[in-house]
Amino acid sequence: xxxxxxxxxxxxxxxxxxxxxxxxxxxxxxxxxxxxxxxxxxxxxxxxxxxxxxxxxxxxxxxxxxxxxxxxxxxxxxxxxxxxxxxxxxxxxxxxxxxxxxxxxxxxxxxxxxxxxxxxxxxxxxxxxxxxxxxxxxxxxxxxxxxxxxxxxxxxxxxxxxxxxxxxxxxxxxxxxxxxxxxxxxxxxxxxxxxxxxxxxxxxxxxxxxxxxxxxxxxxxxxxxxxxxxxxxxxxxxxxxxxxxxxxxxxxxxxxxxxxxxxxxxxxxxxxxxxxxxxxxxxxxxxxxxxxxxxxxxxxxxxxxxxxxxxxxxxxxxxxxxxxxxxxxxxxxxxxxxxxxxxxxxxxxxxxxxxxxxxxxxxxxxxxxxxxxxxxxxxxxxxxxxxxxxxxxxxxxxxxxxxxxxxxxxxxxxxxxxxxxxxxxxxxxxxxxxxxxxxxxxxxxxxxxxxxxxxxxxxxxxxxxxxxxxxxxxxxxxxxxxxxxxxxxxxxxxxx
Amino acid sequence: xxxxxxxxxxxxxxxxxxxxxxxxxxxxxxxxxxxxxxxxxxxxxxxxxxxxxxxxxxxxxxxxxxxxxxxxxxxxxxxxxxxxxxxxxxxxxxxxxxxxxxxxxxxxxxxxxxxxxxxxxxxxxxxxxxxxxxxxxxxxxxxxxxxxxxxxxxxxxxxxxxxxxxxxxxxxxxxxxxxxxxxxxxxxxxxxxxxxxxxxxxxxxxxxxxxxxxxxxxxxxxxxxxxxxxxxxxxxxxxxxxxxxxxxxxxxxxxxxxxxxxxxxxxxxxxxxxxxxxxxxxxxxxxxxxxxxxxxxxxxxxxxxxxxxxxxxxxxxxxxxxxxxxxxxxxxxxxxxxxxxxxxxxxxxxxxxxxxxxxxxxxxxxxxxxxxxxxxxxxxxxxxxxxxxxxxxxxxxxxx
Numbered sequence: 001x002x003x004x005x006x007x008x009x010x011x012x013x014x015x016x017x018x019x020x021x022x023x024x025x026x027x028x029x030x031x032x033x034x035x036x037x038x039x040x041x042x043x044x045x046x047x048x049x050x051x052x053x054x055x056x057x058x059x060x061x062x063x064x065x066x067x068x069x070x071x072x073x074x075x076x077x078x079x080x081x082x083x084x085x086x087x088x089x090x091x092x093x094x095x096x097x098x099x100x101x102x103x104x105x106x107x108x109x110x111x112x113x114x115x116x117x118x119x120x121x122x123x124x125x126x127x128x129x130x131x132x133x134x135x136x137x138x139x140x141x142x143x144x145x146x147x148x149x150x151x152x153x154x155x156x157x158x159x160x161x162x163x164x165x166x167x168x169x170x171x172x173x174x175x176x177x178x179x180x181x182x183x184x185x186x187x188x189x190x191x192x193x194x195x196x197x198x199x200x201x202x203x204x205x206x207x208x209x210x211x212x213x214x215x216x217x218x219x220x221x222x223x224x225x226x227x228x229x230x231x232x233x234x235x236x237x238x239x240x241x242x243x244x245x246x247x248x249x250x251x252x253x254x255x256x257x258x259x260x261x262x263x264x265x266x267x268x269x270x271x272x273x274x275x276x277x278x279x280x281x282x283x284x285x286x287x288x289x290x291x292x293x294x295x296x297x298x299x300x301x302x303x304x305x306x307x308x309x310x311x312x313x314x315x316x317x318x319x320x321x322x323x324x325x326x327x328x329x330x331x332x333x334x335x336x337x338x339x340x341x342x343x344x345x346x347x348x349x350x351x352x353x354x355x356x357x358x359x360x361x362x363x364x365x366x367x368x369x370x371x372x373x374x375x376x377x378x379x380x381x382x383x384x385x386x387x388x389x390x391x392x393x394x395x396x397x398x399x400x401x402x403x404x405x406x407x408x409x410x411x412x413x414x415x416x417x418x419x420x421x422x423x424x425x426x427x428x429x430x431x432x433x434x435x436x437x438x439x440x441x442x443x444x445x446x447x448x449x450x451x452x453x454x455x456x457x458x459x460x461x462x463x464x465x466x467x468x469x470x471x472x473x474x475x476x477x478x479x480x481x482x483x484x485x486x487x488x489x490x491x492x493x494x495x496x
Numbered sequence: 497x498x499x500x501x502x503x504x505x506x507x508x509x510x511x512x513x514x515x516x517x518x519x520x521x522x523x524x525x526x527x528x529x530x531x532x533x534x535x536x537x538x539x540x541x542x543x544x545x546x547x548x549x550x551x552x553x554x555x556x557x558x559x560x561x562x563x564x565x566x567x568x569x570x571x572x573x574x575x576x577x578x579x580x581x582x583x584x585x586x587x588x589x590x591x592x593x594x595x596x597x598x599x600x601x602x603x604x605x606x607x608x609x610x611x612x613x614x615x616x617x618x619x620x621x622x623x624x625x626x627x628x629x630x631x632x633x634x635x636x637x638x639x640x641x642x643x644x645x646x647x648x649x650x651x652x653x654x655x656x657x658x659x660x661x662x663x664x665x666x667x668x669x670x671x672x673x674x675x676x677x678x679x680x681x682x683x684x685x686x687x688x689x690x691x692x693x694x695x696x697x698x699x700x701x702x703x704x705x706x707x708x709x710x711x712x713x714x715x716x717x718x719x720x721x722x723x724x725x726x727x728x729x730x731x732x733x734x735x736x737x738x739x740x741x742x743x744x745x746x747x748x749x750x751x752x753x754x755x756x757x758x759x760x761x762x763x764x765x766x767x768x769x770x771x772x773x774x775x776x777x778x779x780x781x782x783x784x785x786x787x788x789x790x791x792x793x794x795x796x797x798x799x800x801x802x803x804x805x806x807x808x809x810x811x812x813x814x815x816x817x818x819x820x821x822x823x824x825x826x827x828x829x830x831x832x833x834x835x836x837x838x839x840x841x842x843x844x845x846x847x848x849x850x851x852x853x854x855x856x857x858x859x860x861x862x863x864x865x866x867x868x869x870x871x872x873x874x875x876x877x878x879x880x881x882x883x884x885x886x887x888x889x890x891x892x893x894x895x896x
Contacts, residue, residue: 056581063584063718065684069711095696095723100662101752102611102633109755138558146561147553151546159537162545162735197596197761204760208632212504230759233607234504263502295497324497337561339766341596351499354507361628362760363600367768368737369545 002038004047014049018057026066026077033079037067104233112229115455128447129481131468134273134334134423139474140393141337145382150373157372165368167360168352169195169344172375177330177344180378184305185319186328188346194355195366197341199303199331203227205358206299206327206345207234210264218256218265220248222456222465224273224301227266231458236263240458243272245417247279250286257294264297264327269317271304271422274456274467278420281314288317292325303331303343309391309398310420324348332374334423334471335387340370394423394470401425401470401478408486411493416468423471426453429464432492439464439492446488448481506612506634528878530865531845533672533820539788540735544780545771551778552770560770566754566762568594568742569769575776576742583704584718585726587744593753596764598702598729598741600757602629605698605725608756609662610635617655617664619647621823621852621859623672623700626665637854640664644814646671646678649685656693663696668716670703670819673852673864677816680713687719694723696746701728705785707818708793722746730772732820733785738768791868792820798872799865802879808887813865820868823849826861826886829893836863839885844878 004021006014025031037043040058044051058075061067069075098106153161168174174190181188196202203226211217211234219227221240231238239256242249248267256262267287269279279287291298300317318328324347331343345355359365377383402418405425413430427450432439436452443450453465468485470478552560556571567573573592580587595601602625610616612634618627620639627637638659641651647666655661666686668678678686690697699716717726727743745753757763775781799822803813810827826832832848839846849862867875 059582059584060586063714065680065714065719095694095746095749097749097752100696101608102614104611105608105752105756108759109752113751113755135563138562141558141561143553143558143561147549150549154542154546154549159540159542162540162542162737163537164534164731164736197765200759201761208504209507210502210504226758226762229755233756233759297497297502333563337558338563339559339561341761341763341765348497348499354499354503358507358632361599361625361632362603363596363739364625365739367739367765369735370765370767 001046002043006047006049015053015056018047018054019060022057022061023066031077033077035077037075037077039074104235108229108233111232126449128444128449129477129484130449130472131470131481132449132451133472134469135472136334136337137472137474140390142382142386145380146373146377149376149380150369153372153376154369161369161372163368165365165371167365168356169193169366170368170371170375172379173371176375176378177346181346185315186346192346192349192352194345194352194359195371196343196345196359197363197366198333198338199301199329199343200226201341202329202343202345203301204230205355205362207231208358209355210297211236212263216260216262218253218262219458220267220272221458222274222453223266223458224268225455228458238458243275243277245277247277247283248287250283250290253290261294262296264299265291266299266301268301268303269314270302271307271419271424273303274424274451274453275426276417276419276422276424279314284314284317285320288320288326292323295323295325298326299329300326301329303329304334304422305330306335306387307394307423308421309395318346327351335390336383340374342366342371342374397470397473397475397478400475401482404479404482408482409489411489413493414489423469425468427466427468429466429492432464434492436464442488442491446484448484448488506632527840527843527845528870528874529845530867530870530878531847532866532869534869535732535736535820536791536868539791541784544784545735548771548774548778551774552767555774556770560767562766564763564766564769566758567750568592568764569766569773572769572773572776575773579776579781580744584714585744586721591745591747591750593743593745593750594764594769595741595743595757596761597731597739598700598727599625599629600739600760600764601727601741601743602626603632604753604756604760606630606633606635607760608752614662615659617652617661618854619666619671620855621673621849621862622665622854623667624852626700627854639853639855639858642674642676644676645682646674646676647682647686649682649689652686653689656689656695661695663698664690665698665700667700667703669701669713670706670816670821672703673821673847673849674823675814675816675819675821676823677713683713683716684719687716690720690723697724699724699726701726702732703819705733706789706792706820708789708796710817717744725749730775733781733788734772734775738772740764740768740772794872795867795870795875798875799867799879802876806880806883808883808890810890811886820866822865822867824863824865826863827890827893828861830861830889832861832863835885835889839882842881842885844881846882
């Protein structure tokens with residue numbers, strides 16, 4: 001009989017103990033090749049353990065090539081080849097990854113790896129009020145309607161809807177988007193649209209398509225934080241054009257042209273992330289004229305196009321795009337829900353055709369059943385209804401945030417730009433002679449979190465900025481959060 | 497505007513592939529296509545998806561529609577740890593990651609590791625879409641020789657000894673396109689070689705669950721955990737439309753993959769990941785896989801029978817125990833691409849094997865046959881039709 005010594009109080013699971021001891025017996029040649037192991041049923045009774053414990057232990061032994069087992073028959077010890085390192089229990093990283101990876105990936109890792117982007121594990125455990133994330137409020141997601149649409153497309157369209165999709169995207173959804181874009185003055189057909197896994201995927205595909213090592217790329221400064229590592233990966237020379245209160249500085253663009261033309265310009269004319277600035281029609285007209293002159297593509301990131309709930313509506317730059325130089329990026333993430341990861345690119349069809357090839361080799365296609373469900377959801381009118389609903393909700397929330405800031409934060413060093421939509425308020429903090437880390441620690445100690453301004457600047461920036469997002473907060477949380485902010489600010493400026 | 501002149505060089509490398517043109521033709525109504533590489537829609541569990549959708553909304557609510565960690569939905573990763581343990585792979589939360597299908601994984605690994613001109617060693621033939629994913633990062637290929645038992649370890653050793661290879665890419669079980677499986681002894685040799693030369697190996701394993709007979713084999717990952725990334729997908733055991741894949745990386749490797757994936761798509765759809773998690777947690781995998789196997793097994797049998805019955809003596813083919821593909825090698829001098837064009841006229845589509853080789857002159861006389869998307873009758877008819885054509889071709893070859 002095979003004797004094992006099991007410690008039932010140990011933290012090591014029983015199956016692991018069985019596995020280790022059997023492995024040791026085989027390694028020490030106590031169990032020899034060809035020896036038959038007891039059947040799991042008998043062995044488990046002998047040892048007084050569950051049968052699955054033995055089963056799991058045998059599985060592991062089998063996986064490492066120690067035993068052979070035939071279904072419905074006994075397991076026996078295999079003649080095993082000596083492997084060079086037998087120590088698979090203690091994983092030692094034998095490969096020096098830092099030397100093995102693409103140097104640009106390593107550069108991105110070194111520069112940005114320690115930034116706590118809102119998609120990392122640690123960030124979900126924050127128990128204060130979170131102004132840091134641009135995650136829409138889960139409490140208002142139209143979950144039921146979406147579920148209904150998913151059930152409907154599955155029962156109506158059957159198995160085909162669970163198959164791989166066309167890499168350009170589900171045609172009904174592309175048609176709906178085209179229709180929706182036409183209501184924003186963009187004349188585009190469904191063949192000029194590519195569905196992507198959110199706007200981020202759109203940006204990555206565009207960089208893959210256009211970015212050349214060493215070439216100049218214009219972005220606003222500050223800009224969307226996640227595009228900086230992406231451009232760094234593609235080894236571009238990132239030129240930051242300063243943002244002003246009325247949008248990107250057009251004169252600065254003209255000046256920069258003289259230092260070398262960029263391969264494209266990346267801009268967010270609506271509710272610019274992080275400043276919240278929306279440009280006027282006039283600004284947009286001048287902007288497109290500047291780039292038309294040299295036929296330089298503009299990437300218009302309109303991730304919050306539909307979040308205009310105050311003031312005058314400006315038409316997208318793409319709506320004035322006679323020469324097809326504008327590549328328009330849209331997303332369902334902020335307006336509906338981001339977890340389905342759906343966005344799109346609308347551009348000249350020559351450009352879209354190339355992008356869809358890249359999309360195919362990147363991930364084949366976005367999820368077909370989810371696209372079909374979304375298309376149905378939109379066709380049923382739920383999308384438009386939801387837009388109206390969230391306009392109402394966020395208009396109230398933003399007005400409240402802005403009013404509370406005015407009432408509670410009365411420090412002349414602290415200023416902000418009044419947004420006319422969207423989710424974010426951009427705070428500037430002058431004369432605070434503290435580092436970002438120190439400021440951040442004060443905020444955290446007051447149980448609030450803000451996005452650090454430095455992560456949005458392509459080049460280093462001395463002034464201190466913070467992005468305040470109300471996307472996932474309700475009215476009570478907004479007021480409470482701003483009160484905490486005001487305490488933190490007092491602490492910051494008396495600390496000096 | 498003229499986009500062609502502003503494309504990055506990596507983009508200009510990517511051409512619309514000839515295989516797609518062929519597949520388009522093969523999709524015409526009335527065609528019997530042995531050309532595709534897709535699972536049969538008959539295998540997709542419709543009712544189950546409905547049930548799981550309910551479950552997901554009840555259990556996770558809005559969380560399933562929110563952004564989530566780049567690493568992957570935690571409930572899915574936890575469920576996968578159990579699932580993989582049964583396959584003999586030990587994984588933990590620190591080394592298991594989710595990708596947007598296995599294609600998303602291949603893209604990320606290319607983005608992370610390949611600089612222009614870097615070497616990647618692959619089997620000849622190999623999975624075409626892997627080459628296409630790596631092409632985007634301007635990889636150069638070294639072709640590892642294969643025989644009836646797949647990758648030849650000695651050939652691989654020769655390559656990793658002589659070249660600074662970024663990684664070796666292999667599909668050890670029921671390979672696409674050849675249907676071949678690397679046997680245990682070779683797997684051990686391969687594990688030894690990657691350890692000895694400190695090489696990274698990417699073990700792509702989409703098909704091993706589709707085993708119609710014989711015993712499962714241990715993964716290379718289990719023999720050299722620090723040198724192997726193991727990747728797989730839900731596309732073949734659940735539904736491809738979900739676009740959920742996963743991989744187990746060596747310790748400390750995943751953090752780079754996360755950085756790369758953040759730039760690609762932030763995270764894989766939380767909603768479809770939640771569906772996959774409930775699929776595993778509900779214990780549906782064994783039943784569903786059994787259904788798929790029962791659907792495909794007779795098709796493979798029918799194809800092997802038809803080949804035996806009709807194909808000319810000069811032809812050889814692989815006899816896989818599972819997967820979705822068979823590989824046929826014809827006599828030297830035969831141009832299978834020409835045959836495939838003529839076959840389309842006769843209503844039968846298949847993919848000439850040469851497209852699966854990185855070396856342009858290889859595999860001219862080979863073909864890949866897929867059997868999962870056709871009925872047994874169609875298999876018999878199409879193999880018979882092909883064999884008649886091939887007999888003519890072979891006779892012409894002899895007369896020349």
